[in-house]
Amino acid sequence: MTAFHDYGQAFALLKENANEAWRDYTRHDFVEGLKDGSLSKNNFLHYLKQDYIFLIHFSRAWGLAIAKSQSLDEMKAAATTVDALVNHEMALHVTICEAAGISEAELLQTVEEAENMAYTRYVLEAGYSGDWLDLVAALLPCVLGYGEIGKRLKTEKTSDTYQDWIKTYSGEEYQDVCYNVGKLFDIGLRNRLGDAYQQTPRWQALNQIFLDATRLEVGFWTMGMRG
Amino acid sequence: MTAFHDYGQAFALLKENANEAWRDYTRHDFVEGLKDGSLSKNNFLHYLKQDYIFLIHFSRAWGLAIAKSQSLDEMKAAATTVDALVNHEMALHVTICEAAGISEAELLQTVEEAENMAYTRYVLEAGYSGDWLDLVAALLPCVLGYGEIGKRLKTEKTSDTYQDWIKTYSGEEYQDVCYNVGKLFDIGLRNRLGDAYQQTPRWQALNQIFLDATRLEVGFWTMGMRG
Amino acid sequence: MTAFHDYGQAFALLKENANEAWRDYTRHDFVEGLKDGSLSKNNFLHYLKQDYIFLIHFSRAWGLAIAKSQSLDEMKAAATTVDALVNHEMALHVTICEAAGISEAELLQTVEEAENMAYTRYVLEAGYSGDWLDLVAALLPCVLGYGEIGKRLKTEKTSDTYQDWIKTYSGEEYQDVCYNVGKLFDIGLRNRLGDAYQQTPRWQALNQIFLDATRLEVGFWTMGMRG
C-alpha cells in the first residue's frame, strides 16, 4: 500500500522551489485535455510517437545512473528500472501505439522534435557533467511529475477517453516506482551531502537542475499539442 | 591567406546532406536582419545575452574534445580553441555587451532559454555518449555556419548596423579557425574511419548529428527574434 | 545448444592479434592452479574478495553500455546483463564467499588493489572517452576470456577443488552469454564501421584496447596469487 505515500522530502522541497514552472508542467493544457478528454487524438498520437523516442533516451539515462551509482542499492534500483523500461515498457508502448494505429515501423521513423531532444539531452548531459545527484535531479520531474499527474487525474477526470494513460500512471505499480525513486533520492542526498544537505550550495544547484528540467517538460507537452 | 579556402571535404558533404535545414539556418530571418540592418536592437541584445551563456557551454564542449582526442594535434587544436574562448572571447563578449548597454551582472543573471539549452546540451551529450567524431560533428554547424554566414554577409550586407558582428565572423582570424577546424575534422575522419569513410554507417550517423545540430541552430536564431 | 558455438568473428581476430598477452592471460598460473587444484585456498579467497569489488565496477561499465547504445538490441543486451549482475550474480557471489568463510561485511571492507582498479577503470574510461565499440572491446577480454578458460578447464581439469568455479564459466548459461556478447559485438561493428571494418583505423584502435585490457587481466590474476 505504498501507493498512498508521498514521494519524499527532497521532492517536496524541489517542487516548492520550482513553483510556477511546476504548475505550468503538471497543469499544462495537454494534461487538462487528458483529464476532460478534450485533447485531440492527433495530438495524443503525436505525443505517443515522440514519447517512444523519449523512452530510448530516458532508458539510456537510467543506464548512466548505474555507472554513476555509489552504492549497490542505487545500482539495483537503476538496473531494475532500466530492465523494466527496455525489456517491458517499450514493448508495451509499441502495443499501445499499434492499437492506436501507429505501426512499429512508423514509430522508428519518427523525426525527433527539438523539445524532445532538449529535455533528454539536458538530463543526460547533467548526468555526464555532474554526478548521480545531478542526473537523478534532472530525471525527477519526469518520473515524479507523471506520478503526480496520474494521481490527480484519477480523481479529477471527467472523461474516459484517456483512461488507459491515467490508469498507467495512477496505478499502484507506477506509484510504487515514484515512492521508491523519491526515497532513493532522499537517501542518496544524505549519503553524499549529509543531513544538513539543504544548507549546501549543491542543494541550490540541484534545485536549478530540477527547475530547468521542469521547464523543458513544459516544452514537451507544448510540442505534443502541435501534432 | 587561408581565409579564401573552403572548410574541407566532409563539411561540404554534410552541408549538402543537411540541405534545407542548412539553408533555414544560414538564411534565417535573423541572419537576413543582420545583413540589411532590419533586425531590431532588442532582438540583437536578447541574442547577445543568450550567446554569452552559449559560449560557456560551447567552451565546455571544446574542453571535452580534449579529453576525447586521439592525437596530439587534436588535443592542441581543442586546447587552443578553448583557451581563446575562455581567456579572450568571453571577455570580448562582455565588452561588446557593455557597449550595448548590458552589464556583466545582467549577463550573468540571464535565464537560459530552452532553445539555447537544447543545442548546447545536444552537442555535449553527443560528445559524451559518442566519440570525438560525434562531438565535432555536432560542433561544426556552429563553428562553420557562422563562418559561412560571415563570409556571405560581408559581401551582401546593405547596412552597417551590425558590421561589428559581420566583421568578427568574416575576418581572417575567424575564417582561419574555420579552415583549421574543417581540416582537423577531415583528418580525424580518415584517421578513424579510413579513406573510404563515406562508405561506413558511422558516416551516416555523423550526418544525422550534423543535421540535428543544424536544426537546433535554427531554433537558436528563432529564439533570438523573440527577445 | 548455443553453448558449442564460438564467440564470433571479431573476437577470433582480436585474440589472434593479442596473441602472447592472450596466452599469458588464459594460461596464467592462477588458471592452471584452478585446473589442477594447486592454487592455494588463500589465493582463491583473495581473488574472490577482489572479484566482488570488480563486479561492482564491471556492472557500472555495463550500465554505461546502455547509455552508449545505438540500437534497442544493444540496450536490451546490456540491460539484461546488468540486471543479472546486480540483482543476481552479486548475491550469488556473497553466498559463495560466505560458504568460503568470508562474511559480507568483510567483503565490503576489502581494500581494492591496484591491479583491480587498473582494469576496471581502464574499461570505464575507454567507454567514457570513446564510443560503444571502445567500451565493449575493453569488456570482451573479461567476458569471453572467462568463457574460454571455463570451456578448456571443464575438459582439462585434473582436480575437483575448484569445480564450482569451472562449472559456472563452462556452464551453458555463461557460454550463452559469451555467444551473445560475441555476436552483439560483430553486429555492432558492422552497424558502425561497415562490412569492411577490418580495413578501418578504428579496427586497429579496437585491437589496441583489447590488447591493453588483456594485459590488465594478466595483472588481475597475478594479484590473485599475492593473496
Next chain:
Amino acid sequence: MTAFHDYGQAFALLKENANEAWRDYTRHDFVEGLKDGSLSKNNFLHYLKQDYIFLIHFSRAWGLAIAKSQSLDEMKAAATTVDALVNHEMALHVTICEAAGISEAELLQTVEEAENMAYTRYVLEAGYSGDWLDLVAALLPCVLGYGEIGKRLKTEKTSDTYQDWIKTYSGEEYQDVCYNVGKLFDIGLRNRLGDAYQQTPRWQALNQIFLDATRLEVGFWTMGMRG
C-alpha cells in the same frame, strides 16, 4: 612571491588522512634517488618515457575539468593548464628526452605500462563518473605531490645529477601552479559543499579518491625503478 605559500586547507587535510600512503609516495626510493643522485640513468629514462604518455592523459583529464567546471574561474584555470601542458610542456618534455638520448619517435612508440594506465585511467574515470570535485581530488596527488617533492629536494638534495628535474618542480612557476590549484580546490569545495564541507559524507569520499590516487602514484614510481 606566492612560491612560499602552502597549497591550501583541503590539501593539508587530505594529505594528513592519506598519511602513510602519502609518505610512501613523496619519500619513495625513486624520489630519494633523485635527491642523492643514486637513481640509475636507465630508471630515470624509463620514467621519462612513461611520463610522456602520462602527460597526454593528464592533459585529457584537465580538458575534462573544463567540461565539468561550474564557474568561469574553474574553466579559465583548467584551460590555462591544459594549454600550457599540450602547447608547451609536452614539447619541453620532448626536448628533455632528446637531450637524454630518447628521440620523439621512440617516445611515441613507448608501450604504456600497467601502473601508468592505472593512475591516469583512475583519474579520468573518477572525473567522468563523478563531478569536478572528484576529478580534481584525483588530480591533486600528482600536481601537489610533485610540488611538495620539488620543494623538499631543492633543500635536501646532495647531488646535482637530477637538478633539472628538481628545479622544474621547485621553481616559482610550478609552485605558483600548486598554490593556485590548491586554492581553486578550496574555493570549489566551499562553492559546492559549503563552509562545513568537512562534515559532509562527500568529503570522506573525496579523501578516499585522494588516497586511492596517492597509492597509484606510489606504483608509478615503483614502475620507474623497473626500467
